[in-house]
Amino acid sequence: MKLKNYLLAGLLLLIFVGCNEPSSKKAVTENADVIYYGGDIITLEGDSAIYPEAVLVSQGKISFVGNKEAAIKQASEAYSMVDLKGKTLVPGFIDGHQHFFALGAQAIYANLLASPDGNCNSIDDLVNELKSWHEKNGTTKSQGWIMGTGFDDAVLKENRFLTKDDLDKVSKDIPVMATHISGHFCSVNSKGLEVLGITANSKDPSGGVIRRVKGSKEPNGVLEELAAIPHMMKLIAPPQKEMSDMFMDAGQKLAASYGYTTCNEGRATGNHELLADYANRGKLYLDVNSWIDYSVPKYMRSEWNSKDYKNHYRIAGLKLTLDGSPQGRTAWRTTPYLIPPDGQQKGYKGYPAIPNDKDIQNIVDSSFANNWQLKAHCNGDAAADQLFRAINKASAKYGNNDRRTILIHGQLIRMDQLDSLKKYDMVGSFFPMHTFYWGDWYKQIIGPDQAQKISPIKSAMNKGIRVTSHTDAPVALPNLMMIMYTTVNRVSRSGTVMGPDERLTPYEALKSITLWGAEQFFEEKKKGSLVAGKLADMVVLDKNPLKVDPMTLKDIIVLETIKEGKSIYKKN
Secondary structure: OHHHHHHHHHHHHHHHHHHOOOHHHOOOOOOOEEEEEOOEEOOOOOOOOOOOOEEEEEOOEEEEEEOHHHHHHHOOOOEEEEEOOOOEEEEOEEOOOOEHHHHHHHHHOEEOOOOOOOOOOOHHHHHHHHHHHHHHHOOHHHOOOEEEEEEOOOOOOOOOOOOHHHHOOOOOOOOEEEEEOOOOEEEEOHHHHHHHOOOOOOOOOOOEEEEEOOOOOOEEEEEEEOOOHHHHHHHHOOOOHHHHHHHHHHHHHHHHHOOEEEEEEEEEOOHHHHHHHHHHOOOOOOEEEEEEEOOOHHHHHOOOEOOOOEOOEEEEEEEEEOOOOOOOOOOOOOOOOOOOOOOOOOOOOOOOOOOOHHHHHHHHHHHHHOOOEEEEEEOOHHHHHHHHHHHHHHHHHHOOOOOOOEEEEOOOOOHHHHHHHHHOOOEEEEOOHHHHHOHHHHHHHOOHHHHOOOOOHHHHHHOOOEEEEOOOOOOOOOOHHHHHHHHHHOEOOOOOEOOHHHOOOHHHHHHOOOHHHHHHOOOOOOOOOOOOOOEOOEEEEOOOOOOOOHHHHHHOOEEEEEEOOEEEEEOO
16 A cells, blocks of 8 residues: 555656656647747847847748847747757858849759869760760659750860750750850750751851851850850740649759748749649748749739739749850940950950840830839840930839849949949849859959959948848859858959958958848848747858958858748758
């Protein structure tokens, strides 16, 4: 009897102790509160870093930032504690401009990037990489083509584009396409030209060029701008649901691994329908905002055109492309390139994507009249002049109250044109990664003085202009730490500092891919900083980007990505 009483007393004691354990030890449900502590927490509120002890996450949002004990007191009855163990917590990353749909191509197709992002530093390297990819993958993932992305003539040993003769060494029987790192060109083999129906009798399309064998009309396999982009899009953004799902799955995983919590599709056409369907089926876990190409304005009338996300997707605005790529020498300038591309004469300045100012005016007027946010691609200063002419007239007619019109890239924008950005209250989304990847090339093609002022992000900031940074992925890998590295250091491949006065501080550079990115998209009330009431979109980094040697910023690793309180990526 005594034994039974002892057992009963022991059982009651266990029950009592169990009921009075600290609430952090209780069974934690999926939606339970979580407290992050034990590392550097960078909120990005204010002009300099302030390091709170803890962040409390409740129901997918940040509910408290501050002292750890205060966070515990405010937590619900059941909560968990996450010890950062000296790592760094920052807001989720928001790229100022990228092409979400094409990230899948970067993940799936042959990697033709040069060092340090790939291994293709010569024509032979490119041919061998395409052959190797085909041997491993066949053509089932690429709609019957052998496909690779990201070759860069500017850094190849031969300093030239791939031609059909080069790609015929990969295959003469199967069509082969290699896209240029800029996204504005592609090279195809002889079979590819045949499949695309491009012959000596084919005329150059408006806004594009079919390059020819010297002294003849025979295509040499290199396609520029609107001679290339429609063909590239069919392979980079396949229309078949099964194929497009594979691409978006791969692209989403890639983005999450680099700390993205918000992505954007920077030039959506028919792939908007695929993205909307993907979202409707609940497959998106990152937020994706789309920018509808001016050529398909019907989509701007759809239910997806909204300030709010539905199943992590929305249409954010209209996309207008005014010129090409400076590294590919199709950006439209007011002064000539020092080295014209193949087939062009001395005095060549690039060319407009849309030559007629009236057409540009109609597009900008439509955007302003309907209060659609506009994102305009301008690399060359002549393209920027064309845009500002249209915005000047549209603003006079429709007003300019907090439109946040975005000029993306601005590689070769003049200092006087920054005043127009300020006048029209525009956002300048710059691409400082060019300083590393093509800084040395710019010195050759536009001259060392002008090369120092590419992507003048600090000059824009000093004039009070909103700024962001971007990767334009898949032009570059979607590596936000590489954005920080290039924005802070502006060091070229050869080690030359490209415009020391245009460098941002690490704190400013981090804001340019978080809080300022949120502001660009009118999302700053919900995202971009670790503040109570905002979404719990966060990234865990292995080191604090504000405390390391700036030259090591590119080596910082994303350990975990958290979207609305849920872990969506953890590094193995």
